[in-house]
Amino acid sequence: MSINSLQERPSREEATVTQEEAREAVFRTEGLNLWYGNTQALHNIELDQRANEVTAIIGPSGCGKSTYIKTLNRMVQMNPIVKVTGKVYYRDQNIFDRKFPVEELRTRVGMVFQKPNPFPKTIFENVAYGPKIHGIRNKKLLAEIVEESLKGAAIWEEVKDRLQENAFGLSGGQQQRLCIARCLAIEPDVILMDEPTSALDPKSTLKVEELVQQLKSKYSIMIVTHNMQQAARISDRTAFFLNGEVIEFDETDKIFSNPSDKRTEDYITGRFG
Numbered sequence: 001m002s003i004n005s006l007q008e009r010p011s012r013e014e015a016t017v018t019q020e021e022a023r024e025a026v027f028r029t030e031g032l033n034l035w036y037g038n039t040q041a042l043h044n045i046e047l048d049q050r051a052n053e054v055t056a057i058i059g060p061s062g063c064g065k066s067t068y069i070k071t072l073n074r075m076v077q078m079n080p081i082v083k084v085t086g087k088v089y090y091r092d093q094n095i096f097d098r099k100f101p102v103e104e105l106r107t108r109v110g111m112v113f114q115k116p117n118p119f120p121k122t123i124f125e126n127v128a129y130g131p132k133i134h135g136i137r138n139k140k141l142l143a144e145i146v147e148e149s150l151k152g153a154a155i156w157e158e159v160k161d162r163l164q165e166n167a168f169g170l171s172g173g174q175q176q177r178l179c180i181a182r183c184l185a186i187e188p189d190v191i192l193m194d195e196p197t198s199a200l201d202p203k204s205t206l207k208v209e210e211l212v213q214q215l216k217s218k219y220s221i222m223i224v225t226h227n228m229q230q231a232a233r234i235s236d237r238t239a240f241f242l243n244g245e246v247i248e249f250d251e252t253d254k255i256f257s258n259p260s261d262k263r264t265e266d267y268i269t270g271r272f273g
């Protein structure tokens with residue numbers, strides 16, 4: 001079974017899809033429960049990630065935001081004490097099915113972490129690493145992928161003359177965009193971001209936010225953030241988590257202007273969290 005064969009992305013010519021089709025669910029979570037040992041961290045989560053949209057996950061510390069997004073690439077299940085029930089469909093296949101191709105899932109679903117985590121390698125090698133793992137050896141092709149990915153992550157102009165320098169020589173904000181480029185190099189379908197700007201200064205934060213806005217024309221993005229202004233600025237829909245539950249999930253404008261649940265209102269107005 002191959003994810004790629006099931007969901008070949010359309011060519012540009014075929015890409016004249018209707019608004020409705022463009023917004024199909026890439027991930028659909030139904031009745032998801034998750035335990036760390038005997039402690040339940042997620043309760044009956046129901047959530048969709050639509051294609052070419054940004055979904056923000058907000059909520060106070062410890063409410064299960066990171067746990068949830070790490071469920072989507074099955075990273076959380078690398079921890080042997082984790083147990084899950086319920087269903088998470090990626091492009092209509094349940095990722096918890098025994099036959100589900102997990103390795104392919106990880107190439108289709110990229111992840112960007114809170115702290116930039118470049119490899120101790122050159123800027124070029126950081127981006128070429130994933131494609132090389134996938135068997136690409138042709139130097140010209142690798143160079144093209146590296147350039148395109150760095151351009152996609154809006155960092156090409158800053159690094160094009162120093163591709164052979166160590167990535168640790170970049171600023172924090174540049175390192176984070178390099179990590180986004182590394183993620184783009186494996187041509188993901190979905191990008192999960194776990195507080196990608198929390199370690200960055202305001203200028204770098206703005207750059208990453210602008211980048212997220214640009215990337216959503218090609219990718220579907222889910223972003224965990226503690227920064228409510230950020231969620232309001234860059235997301236199409238927002239899910240408010242509290243104590244491992246989704247309290248409210250709606251259009252971002254609605255969540256921030258007229259939330260349905262008092263707890264959402266209390267959180268976004270800073271009464272707790």
Ligand SMILES: Nc1ncnc2c1ncn2[C@@H]1O[C@H](COP(=O)(O)OP(=O)(O)OP(=O)(O)O)[C@@H](O)[C@H]1O
Nearest residue numbers: 036039041059060061062063064065066067068079
């Ligand atoms: N590896 C683990 N082992 C046991 N419990 C864990 C583990 N990781 C997370 N938890 C627990 O699961 C719950 C949810 O944690 P999670 O990290 O998903 O929350 P979060 O909303 O992302 O928090 P933060 O905003 O502080 O990053 C917490 O009670 C946490 O203590």
